[in-house]
Amino acid sequence: xxxxxxGQLVELSADNDQLARVDVAGVRRMINIGLLEDETLxxxxxxxxxxxxxxxxxxxxEAAAALASLMLMGSGLDDxxxxxxxxxx
Numbered sequence: 001x002x003x004x005x006x007g008q009l010v011e012l013s014a015d016n017d018q019l020a021r022v023d024v025a026g027v028r029r030m031i032n033i034g035l036l037e038d039e040t041l042x043x044x045x046x047x048x049x050x051x052x053x054x055x056x057x058x059x060x061x062e063a064a065a066a067l068a069s070l071m072l073m074g075s076g077l078d079d080x081x082x083x084x085x086x087x088x089x
Contacts (some may be wrong), residue, residue: 005046006063
């Protein structure tokens, strides 16, 4: 199953405009934001992440709803967070 996980932008990379650090359930890692080049992104914004890529910009209410839905699914969120911990950068 493919999951999109909400993450909050912490900082935009100063070295590469395609990268940003996000916080997902307490795990911080770099992701690629290149697919959202038409969006204005800044720290505090929420994005939906899949396999290290920000797929869309979402608002805080959408992020909260997505996290709540993932919690209802059980281990799905735990598995994705574990994968992120293993690839934290």
